[in-house]
Amino acid sequence: MADLLSIAALAIAVLMLVTWVVSVVIDDASIVDIVWGLGFVAAIWAAYLAAPETTERGLMVAAMVTVWGLRLSTHLAWRNIGKGEDRRYQQMRKRRPDSFWLVSLFQVFGLQAVLMWVVAVPAVVTVSSARPLFWLDYVGVAVFAIGLFFETVGDIQLARFKSQPDSKGKVMDRGLWRYTRHPNYFGDFCAWWGIYLVAAAGGAWWTVFSPVVMSALLIRYSGAGLLEKTITRRRPGYEEYIRKTNAFFPGPPKKDGHTD
Numbered sequence: 001m002a003d004l005l006s007i008a009a010l011a012i013a014v015l016m017l018v019t020w021v022v023s024v025v026i027d028d029a030s031i032v033d034i035v036w037g038l039g040f041v042a043a044i045w046a047a048y049l050a051a052p053e054t055t056e057r058g059l060m061v062a063a064m065v066t067v068w069g070l071r072l073s074t075h076l077a078w079r080n081i082g083k084g085e086d087r088r089y090q091q092m093r094k095r096r097p098d099s100f101w102l103v104s105l106f107q108v109f110g111l112q113a114v115l116m117w118v119v120a121v122p123a124v125v126t127v128s129s130a131r132p133l134f135w136l137d138y139v140g141v142a143v144f145a146i147g148l149f150f151e152t153v154g155d156i157q158l159a160r161f162k163s164q165p166d167s168k169g170k171v172m173d174r175g176l177w178r179y180t181r182h183p184n185y186f187g188d189f190c191a192w193w194g195i196y197l198v199a200a201a202g203g204a205w206w207t208v209f210s211p212v213v214m215s216a217l218l219i220r221y222s223g224a225g226l227l228e229k230t231i232t233r234r235r236p237g238y239e240e241y242i243r244k245t246n247a248f249f250p251g252p253p254k255k256d257g258h259t260d
Contacts, residue, residue, distance in 0.1 A: 001125050003050070004047040004050060004051060004124050004125065004127065004128070005047075005117075005121065005124055005125065007046050007047055007050045008043035008044070008046055008047045008117065008120055008124045009043075009117050010046070011042040011043050011045075011046035011047075012039050012042060012043050012113050012116050012117050012120075013113060015035065015038065015039055015042050016032075016035070016039065016109045016110070016112065016113040016116075017109070019031055019032060019035045019109065020032075020104065020105050020108075020109040023104065023109075024101045024104075027085070028084070028085045028089075029085060029086075029089040029092075029093075029100075029104050029108050029109075030080055030084075030085045030086040030089055032108055032109055032112055033076050033080065033086065034073050034076045034077045034080060034081075035073065036072065036073070036076075036112065036116070037068065037069035037070065037071070037072035037073035037076070038069060038070075038073045039069075039112075039113070039116045039120075040065050040068070040069040040116060040119070040120050040123070041065060041066050041069040041070060041073075043116070043117065043120045043123075043124060044061070044062050044065040044066065044120065044123050044124060044127070045062065045066070047124045047127050048062045048127045051127045051128040052128065053128050053130070054127060054128060055127075055128065055129055055130055056133055057126060057129045057131070057133060057137060057198065057201070057202050058126060058127035058128055058129060060133075060137070060141070060198060061122075061123045061126045061127065061195060061198050061199065061202075062123070062127060064123075064141070064144050064191075064194070064195055064198070065120075065123045065195065067148065068144075068148065068188075068191050068195075071148070071151075071152060072151075072188075075155050079159070089104070089108065092104070092107070092108070115213070115217070118209070118210060118213055119192065119210050119211075119213055119214050120210070121207050121209075121210050122195060122196050122198075122199035122200075122204055122207035122210045122211075123195055123199065125199065125204045125207065126198065126199040126202045126204055129199075129202030129203060129204070131201070131202050131203055133201070134201060136197055136198075136200065136201035137197075137198050137201045137202075139197055140194045140195065140196070140197030140198035140199075140200075140201065141194065141198065142194070143190050143191075143193055143194035143197060144190065144191050144194025144195060144198075145194070146187075146190050146194075147186070147187040147188065147189065147190025147191035147192075147193075147194060148187065148191060149187070150176060150183045150184070150186050150187030150190065150250075151183070151184045151185075151186075151187025151188055151191070152187070153175070153176055153183070154175075154176045154177065154183030154184040154186075154187060155184050157172070157174065157175040157176060157177060157183075158172055158177065158184075161174065169235065169236060170235075170237065171235055171237045171238050171240075171241045173241055173245065176250070177245075178245065178253060179245070179246060179250040179251060179252070179253070180245065180246050180247070180248060180249065180250040180251070181224070181228075181241065181242070181245050181246065181247055181248070182218075182223065182224040182227075182247070182248055183250070185218045185219070185223040185224050185248065186218075186248055186249065186250065188214070188218055188223075189211075189214070189215055189218050189219075189248075192210065192211045192214045192215075193211045193215075195211075196208065196210060196211040218248075219248055224247065224248055228242075228247075
């Protein structure tokens with residue numbers, strides 16, 4: 001188990017180091033977002049190929065991580081390439097214009113590499129789980145599928161909305177976005193809890209810290225919470241959207257102004 005975790009860490013470290021070098025060359029740290037999903041794919045397959053023995057559950061969890069990671073990275077590449085550096089990294093660059101190239105190695109790429117490894121632990125340790133499949137595995141796959149549906153459909157709906165000329169400055173409140181303000185982040189939440197359930201079925205119940213960390217990132221720190229700190233200033237009508245729409249977990253639109 002320790003060997004597989006070390007191999008996964010090495011795969012992530014190499015990928016993120018190479019990505020950092022590229023970011024310095026092109027002066028754009030935003031590529032770290034595109035590589036986020038790919039890092040999990042690299043970690044799981046490095047561990048899978050290095051495992052002395054693999055199982056049906058191992059292949060199942062590797063497939064789940066691969067589908068999730070490739071979908072996310074493909075979507076972010078399509079959305080971000082050619083759009084310039086994200087404002088988060090621009091602000092960091094302005095604060096330390098001369099040393100940002102080095103600061104970004106630790107504060108952007110290094111930090112994300114560590115988080116990536118922590119979140120990937122359940123999948124990595126499950127690649128060689130020898131326990132027979134049982135009902136909890138299928139519950140995990142079902143939860144993962146719900147998550148994949150929410151994030152995929154949510155992203156498609158938002159992209160179509162943004163492509164309409166009359167949508168500029170307006171709030172997306174249709175489709176899945178009518179029931180949660182962040183269907184894509186909710187989808188990620190479900191995906192990683194689904195992966196954890198498969199890992200737990202294989203005996204890795206102790207890796208619960210992984211989906212907890214991912215949940216905290218999505219809800220409070222880097223996902224929905226970070227976005228909503230500034231979006232009300234940038235998007236007229238968003239405060240009304242907040243009053244009538246659940247913050248994270250899907251539910252019927254609210255008429256009384258109370259959300260989750």
